[in-house]
Amino acid sequence: MKQLDRGDYPDKKRFPERIVQFGGGNFLRGFADWVVDVLNDETDFASGVALVKATPGDYADLDAQGCLYTTYLLGIQDGEFVEQTRLIGAVNRTIYPYQDFAAYLALARQPEIRFVFSNTTESGIVFSADDAFDDQPPSCFPAKLTRFLYERYRHFEGAADKGCIIIPTELIVDNATRLRDITLDYATLWRLEAGFADWIARHNLFCNTLVDRIVSGFPQAKAAELFERLGYEDRLLTMGELYHSWIIEAPPRLLDEFPVDKTRAPLNVKVVDDAAPYRTIKVRLLNGAHTSMVPLGILLGIESVREAMEHAALAPFIRDLIYQEVIPSVTDVPRPELENFARDAFDRFRNPHIHHRLLTIALNSSTKVKERILPSLLGYLELRGELPPRLIIALAAFIRLYRGQWRGEELALNDDPEALAWFSEQWDKASSTLALSRAVLGNAALWEQDLSAVPGLVERVSEALDAIEQGKLSGLLRQAGA
Numbered sequence: 001m002k003q004l005d006r007g008d009y010p011d012k013k014r015f016p017e018r019i020v021q022f023g024g025g026n027f028l029r030g031f032a033d034w035v036v037d038v039l040n041d042e043t044d045f046a047s048g049v050a051l052v053k054a055t056p057g058d059y060a061d062l063d064a065q066g067c068l069y070t071t072y073l074l075g076i077q078d079g080e081f082v083e084q085t086r087l088i089g090a091v092n093r094t095i096y097p098y099q100d101f102a103a104y105l106a107l108a109r110q111p112e113i114r115f116v117f118s119n120t121t122e123s124g125i126v127f128s129a130d131d132a133f134d135d136q137p138p139s140c141f142p143a144k145l146t147r148f149l150y151e152r153y154r155h156f157e158g159a160a161d162k163g164c165i166i167i168p169t170e171l172i173v174d175n176a177t178r179l180r181d182i183t184l185d186y187a188t189l190w191r192l193e194a195g196f197a198d199w200i201a202r203h204n205l206f207c208n209t210l211v212d213r214i215v216s217g218f219p220q221a222k223a224a225e226l227f228e229r230l231g232y233e234d235r236l237l238t239m240g241e242l243y244h245s246w247i248i249e250a251p252p253r254l255l256d257e258f259p260v261d262k263t264r265a266p267l268n269v270k271v272v273d274d275a276a277p278y279r280t281i282k283v284r285l286l287n288g289a290h291t292s293m294v295p296l297g298i299l300l301g302i303e304s305v306r307e308a309m310e311h312a313a314l315a316p317f318i319r320d321l322i323y324q325e326v327i328p329s330v331t332d333v334p335r336p337e338l339e340n341f342a343r344d345a346f347d348r349f350r351n352p353h354i355h356h357r358l359l360t361i362a363l364n365s366s367t368k369v370k371e372r373i374l375p376s377l378l379g380y381l382e383l384r385g386e387l388p389p390r391l392i393i394a395l396a397a398f399i400r401l402y403r404g405q406w407r408g409e410e411l412a413l414n415d416d417p418e419a420l421a422w423f424s425e426q427w428d429k430a431s432s433t434l435a436l437s438r439a440v441l442g443n444a445a446l447w448e449q450d451l452s453a454v455p456g457l458v459e460r461v462s463e464a465l466d467a468i469e470q471g472k473l474s475g476l477l478r479q480a481g482a
Helices: 026-030 032-042 060-064 101-108 141-155 175-189 194-203 220-230 276-299 314-329 335-349 365-372 374-384 389-401 417-429 433-441 457-469 473-479
Strands: 017-022 048-052 069-077 080-088 091-095 115-118 165-168 209-212 215-217 238-241 245-249 269-272
Touching: 017 032, 017 091, 017 141, 026 032, 026 069, 026 215, 026 238, 032 080, 048 101, 060 091, 069 220, 080 220, 091 101, 101 141, 115 141, 141 175, 141 194, 165 175, 175 194, 209 276, 245 276, 276 314, 276 335, 276 365, 276 374, 276 389, 276 473, 314 335, 314 374, 314 389, 314 473, 365 374, 365 389, 374 389, 389 433, 389 457, 389 473, 417 433, 433 457, 457 473
Parallel strands: 017 048, 017 115, 048 091, 069 238, 115 165, 245 269
Antiparallel strands: 069 080, 209 245, 215 238
């Protein structure tokens, strides 16, 4: 069977490059680039993507296919199962700053560039004083972006209409605000002229976002069947759920340039004044359910979200965790809205056609637990005056997972190496689970507060760790809240 090649699809033309995208992983291919492709087909958006590799390496498979790939989306719509395939032609070309830094700077000088998208994971939007202006390229994504914007500022002499609309999709709170602030920090660190900082602040629009779509990647089990149906082989066939949500915090005028309200079938992309309520719902309920089930599921030998929702002990535990502990802790959103969102979320989790691996979701869990579980735990405590038993068990399971091995086997954890090493060190030197719990919860650098000061938390986490170590995890889940 022939390999997918752009030359065989002349209707998938390359539009003028107006979007610079940092990152080309499963999520951006199955989400942002999918949206761009729909806009290009159904509106006058007419924008191509220049895909920048934010880390060393290349996108060899994408290059080999002329930057074409296929999305395969599945889900429940109006009570019926729906599956859709779409050939995505939004990406024009790839750019590799670590191989050709001059080409990267040349991209900044293209007058048509208007948008910047990014997904560099939760650990990507960070500042490092070690990044220098003359690095080719700097290591951190915000430093790369600052270098890009400065090249653009200098080339166009600070022209107001050459600023960019910057829409990051990293799963951190106020992602664009943090990215803008770090960009200005680099301008200060590198002693760039004051006019550049003013241009950043006045003529570049940084839009905080909230994104939601499960994109599980290459559907290994169904690939051969899909290739037969498509009539070609696609090494980057990208499987995801039909459901999608993109909340963009920006002035209404963004719709004049990013016409997500003009497609034939409505896109679930909203431009809003305040993303905070949407963020609270998603992070605490959907992401919180994911981050809670990940360590528990892995320790139970479960591979995917769907399997977790079929497990006799874990499925009711996660449901009760959301309805009895997380939802009561969210006081700034009406309860019916929270319950409706939770119902939809559990329907999505049970989608039999999405194989969302728990180890994939476990990426950077040390950051996710702080942002997704801790607010619910502390909010419940403040509201009810007692610790939530299920969230404590989820927290203990995370600590156990980060020992790095389970039942004699190494766990393939993907997180900041320093964080992984720190957890391993605590396990090696702790004399008891009580001492371990006190050390981990007392790490203010990890949690941004000293959790060991929360009355009873150290002891409760220690008790849960003891039960896990004794092989009683399933029983612990069944007894929670009893």
